[in-house]
Amino acid sequence: MTTQVNMNRINQKLKEDKKLLSIYFSAGYPNLNDTVSIIENLEKSDIDMIEIGLPFSDPLADGPTIQASSTQALKNGMTTDILFSQLKDIRKTVSIPLIIMGYFNPILQYGVEAFCKKCQEIGIDGLIIPDLPVDVYNEQYKSIFQKYGLINVFLITPQTSMERIRFIDSISEGFIYMVSSASVTGGRSGFGDEQTSYFKRIADMNLKNPQIVGFGISTNETFKQATQYAKGAIIGSAFIKHLDKNRLSKISEFTTSILN
Amino acid sequence: MTYNINDEGYYGEFGGAYIPEMLYPNVEELRQNYLKIMAEPSFKEEFDQLLKDYVGRPSPLYFAKRLSEKYTTKIYLKREDLNHTGAHKVNNTIGQILMAKRLGKTRIIAETGAGQHGVATATVCALMGIKCIVYMGEIDITRQAPNVARMKMLGAEVRPALSGSRTLKDATNEAIRDWINNPVDTHYIIGSVVGPHPYPDMVARFQAIVSKEIQWQLKDKEGTTKPNYVIACVGGGSNAAGAYYHYLDDTDVKLIAVEAAGKGIHSGESAATSVLGREGIIHGSKTLLMQTNDGQITEPYSISAGLDYPGVGPMHAHLYKSGRAEFISITDDQAMTAGLELSQLEGIIPAIESSHAFAVFEQKTFKPDDIVVINLSGRGDKDLQNYIEHFKL
Numbered sequence: 001m002t003t004q005v006n007m008n009r010i011n012q013k014l015k016e017d018k019k020l021l022s023i024y025f026s027a028g029y030p031n032l033n034d035t036v037s038i039i040e041n042l043e044k045s046d047i048d049m050i051e052i053g054l055p056f057s058d059p060l061a062d063g064p065t066i067q068a069s070s071t072q073a074l075k076n077g078m079t080t081d082i083l084f085s086q087l088k089d090i091r092k093t094v095s096i097p098l099i100i101m102g103y104f105n106p107i108l109q110y111g112v113e114a115f116c117k118k119c120q121e122i123g124i125d126g127l128i129i130p131d132l133p134v135d136v137y138n139e140q141y142k143s144i145f146q147k148y149g150l151i152n153v154f155l156i157t158p159q160t161s162m163e164r165i166r167f168i169d170s171i172s173e174g175f176i177y178m179v180s181s182a183s184v185t186g187g188r189s190g191f192g193d194e195q196t197s198y199f200k201r202i203a204d205m206n207l208k209n210p211q212i213v214g215f216g217i218s219t220n221e222t223f224k225q226a227t228q229y230a231k232g233a234i235i236g237s238a239f240i241k242h243l244d245k246n247r248l249s250k251i252s253e254f255t256t257s258i259l260n
Numbered sequence: 261m262t263y264n265i266n267d268e269g270y271y272g273e274f275g276g277a278y279i280p281e282m283l284y285p286n287v288e289e290l291r292q293n294y295l296k297i298m299a300e301p302s303f304k305e306e307f308d309q310l311l312k313d314y315v316g317r318p319s320p321l322y323f324a325k326r327l328s329e330k331y332t333t334k335i336y337l338k339r340e341d342l343n344h345t346g347a348h349k350v351n352n353t354i355g356q357i358l359m360a361k362r363l364g365k366t367r368i369i370a371e372t373g374a375g376q377h378g379v380a381t382a383t384v385c386a387l388m389g390i391k392c393i394v395y396m397g398e399i400d401i402t403r404q405a406p407n408v409a410r411m412k413m414l415g416a417e418v419r420p421a422l423s424g425s426r427t428l429k430d431a432t433n434e435a436i437r438d439w440i441n442n443p444v445d446t447h448y449i450i451g452s453v454v455g456p457h458p459y460p461d462m463v464a465r466f467q468a469i470v471s472k473e474i475q476w477q478l479k480d481k482e483g484t485t486k487p488n489y490v491i492a493c494v495g496g497g498s499n500a501a502g503a504y505y506h507y508l509d510d511t512d513v514k515l516i517a518v519e520a521a522g523k524g525i526h527s528g529e530s531a532a533t534s535v536l537g538r539e540g541i542i543h544g545s546k547t548l549l550m551q552t553n554d555g556q557i558t559e560p561y562s563i564s565a566g567l568d569y570p571g572v573g574p575m576h577a578h579l580y581k582s583g584r585a586e587f588i589s590i591t592d593d594q595a596m597t598a599g600l601e602l603s604q605l606e607g608i609i610p611a612i613e614s615s616h617a618f619a620v621f622e623q624k625t626f627k628p629d630d631i632v633v634i635n636l637s638g639r640g641d642k643d644l645q646n647y648i649e650h651f652k653l
Contacts (some may be wrong), residue, residue: 057424057556058542060436061280067423079554104278105541109555130280131541155281159443164284179282182443 009097009125010151010174013048014210020232021223021259022049022212023239024101026069027086028078029055035086036093037248043094045112045252046259051128051234054083054102061130063186065237080110082178084118091123099153101128112141116148124153126174138171158198162205169207178202178211178230185215186237191225203229223258263584265464265575269457270546272582274574275585277456279544282440289363291458291632297362298355298465301328310354311469314387315344317351319470321477321633326605333626336487337608337636338474338503338512347611347638348467348499349380353449355466357384360447366370367446371435373428374565375407376611376638377451382416393505394414395434397427404565407642425559428569432543449642452496453573456544460501460573467502474633475506482631489626491516491614492635494587495531495567497576499637504585514586516624517576519618520562521589531560532589533572534580542571548580563646564591564612566638590619596650598622612646 013020023042027035035052042050057075059066090098100119107115107129118128127150132141134154143150151174156165158181168176180195181187195216202211210231217226218238226233235258242254269275269291277287297303311317319339328335353370360368368385370392372378373422378394385392394411396422401408411418424430432450439448453460453467473486490507492500494517507513522530530536537548542557549571550558562568566628572580590598599615602608611616614637626632640647647653 057558058429058433060433060543061282061440063437071424074556081554100528103541105551105557106474106555107541109551109553113539131278131544133276133278133284134281136278157282157285157287157443161285182441183283184282184437184440187441228503 010049013097014040014175016232019227020048021050021255022232022234023047023255024051024053024234024236025243026053026055026066026073027083028073028076029069030072030247032076032078032082033086034248035083036090037053038251039090039094039098041248041251042255045255047096047255048232049097049099051101051236052083054080054100054106056103056106059103061184063237064122064183065186065240069088069240080106080115084122087122097125098123099126099128104129104132106131113144116150119150120148124150126153128177131190132133134168134171142210155179156202158182164167165202165205169209172209174209175231176207176209177234178213180213180216180226183215187216189218191222193217196225199226199229208224220258220260236251263579264580265461269461270576271336271575274545274577275457275460275542276546278458280440282303282443283436283456283544286443287456288437293363294359294458294462297359299426303358305364306358307355311351315350315354316342317345317469318473318477321474323481323482324606327602330605331621331626332628333630333632334629336478336633338470338633340470340635340637341608341610341614341639345380345383346641347376348470348502348635349377349451350383351469351502352451352463352466352498353377353380353384353630356447356449357388357390360390360449361388363447365445365447366390368449369395369435369438369446370449370451371395371428371431372451373397373431373568374642375400375404375411376566376642377461378418379407379410379414380418381449381451382411382414385416386414393438394418395421395438397421397425397431397433399426400428400431401554404547407623427559429557436543442559443475452498452569453501453575454496454543454545454571460545460575463498464501464505464575467498468505470499470502470635471504471506474503477592478633486510486513486646487633489514489516489630490635491518491617491632492618493518493567493613493637494572494576494615495520495569496571497573499635501573501575503633503635511584515584516620517579518584518620519587519589520564520567520595520616521591522561523565524591525589529561530632531562531569532565533570534587535589537571541599545574547571547574547577564616566611566613567616588620588623590616590623594619594622596647599647600651610636610638611640612643614638
């Protein structure tokens with residue numbers, strides 16, 4: 001698999017003339033070996049992109065739902081090596097963009113270059129590492145990510161200054177992960193005027209990278225609000241809650257309820 | 261070579277600010293302002309005045325005659341145990357509450373393990389009439405009931421951390437999440453020299469009063485500002501950072517850091533981070549921390565709740581890696597014995613954290629004319645139940 005093919009999976013998806021739905025789940029939850037099955041089910045359910053959560057003991061930016069699924073995944077025995085071995089043949093059955101989302105420490109312990117190399121071998125297209133700061137990435141890790149054809153996705157929030165958003169836009173190569181509000185994941189149940197005007201303010205900046213909104217999207221209504229100005233939206237906690245109730249049997253019902 | 265922080269916020273290779281973008285504006289606001297604010301004459305004046313009249317500084321530098329005789333060396337105790345609220349923690353909370361006021365913050369959050377930092381934070385919030393929320397692990401809330409009551413009496417809200425192992429590291433996670441949810445009006449008073457830059461440096465500067473006083477106090481007593489050794493216990497490392505601060509780059513003064521070995525370094529129940537830890541990221545800082553091969557942060561153990569942290573501040577990681585400080589690990593039993601000895605030789609019951617530092621005298625021999633300053637970081641009242649159980653008093 002060449003670098004170009006990898007680069008293109010996210011970028012090509014972003015070119016499609018539709019609003020994108022991306023789903024996050026914690027790998028190893030509900031059961032250790034559900035990972036591949038969840039990914040395959042999500043692709044069959046018309047999801048555009050998947051964020052595979054690499055569980056961490058101390059997920060600072062996550063609310064109770066993702067914390068609990070992450071803790072349970074670790075109890076189930078999930079490790080970085082196990083996740084990679086589960087995903088080793090994923091590209092035989094799945095063609096949508098796959099992104100690994102995880103905190104920096106487990107990646108640092110694996111070895112950043114070894115981790116990126118493994119991602120390329122598997123066919124992972126990008127990484128989201130909330131606690132890897134933009135400047136550290138830029139100075140120390142950018143060349144490694146590029147060598148293995150991985151897009152690193154950065155976050156912005158309602159508090160991020162215009163100047164910093166421009167900077168983040170300038171070093172981004174796929175999309176910008178737009179955090180909907182000052183909140184950890186799973187924290188809201190609807191968007192108000194404050195969010196809508198923030199979504200519009202960012203849209204009006206005409207950034208070179210499309211934006212995908214995350215945090216606080218759980219229903220068809222919030223999906224529509226989030227994507228009124230942005231290219232797509234990411235759902236995490238609400239999907240995990242759905243898994244809690246229904247396990248793997250009704251994934252398409254969930255995605256239909258969001259997209260209908 | 262300097263052992264202090266560089267312009268990028270690192271001690272050697274340790275430190276930095278590994279934080280999610282959601283925290284960037286808060287941390288950046290602090291980073292841009294903390295040195296400026298600390299340099300303002302009105303800040304200095306208010307800080308100094310409160311340390312003097314409210315905390316009771318300077319804390320005495322006491323020559324421990326009987327302890328010195330027993331170990332045939334000259335031992336001075338820096339009496340941080342005599343501070344208001346019973347430990348060095350208040351030096352930092354006074355500084356940070358003044359910082360928060362100048363940044364226009366109206367709501368304070370803090371994490372606490374044993375409750376000492378929580379009490380010190382609740383105290384200064386009461387003093388300033390600012391709303392205070394303290395996160396504390398659910399397990400610690402039951403273990404440390406008297407400090408929970410103190411915080412409540414001081415008007416603070418104590419919120420249980422229900423995630424993970426429900427102890428200090430999880431209380432810290434919860435406080436960080438609160439800050440993400442409240443980025444505008446809230447200041448987070450971290451209790452140790454941990455967390456993202458500028459916290460380790462800011463907290464070290466507020467605690468630096470300890471070594472500043474040692475310098476002139478020792479000059480009065482011994483005619484020199486320089487002891488041969490400074491000894492302090494290290495959990496996150498704030499009392500050690502304060503005791504070392506003005507000696508960091510003066511290698512005539514040897515630094516000894518004492519960690520909690522719990523039930524034995526390799527017993528699986530230990531907090532000896534320098535031995536058991538590897539480089540990694542915890543609470544926004546690159547430092548040494550106890551973790552699995554897979555990078556999951558593990559739960560430490562010590563009889564002393566104040567040393568029960570899976571990392572050390574980045575300053576200490578650098579002091580360890582560079583060899584500037586000698587790290588010694590002390591077990592629960594050794595610490596308890598040293599605490600009893602200090603009580604009966606000097607009439608001072610130390611906090612169990614500080615007892616770890618005193619246990620060094622059984623591990624290491626000093627020369628008769630060595631001047632050894634040991635930071636007695638806190639008093640033992642809060643630990644009485646532990647002492648009672650350990651010695652069947």
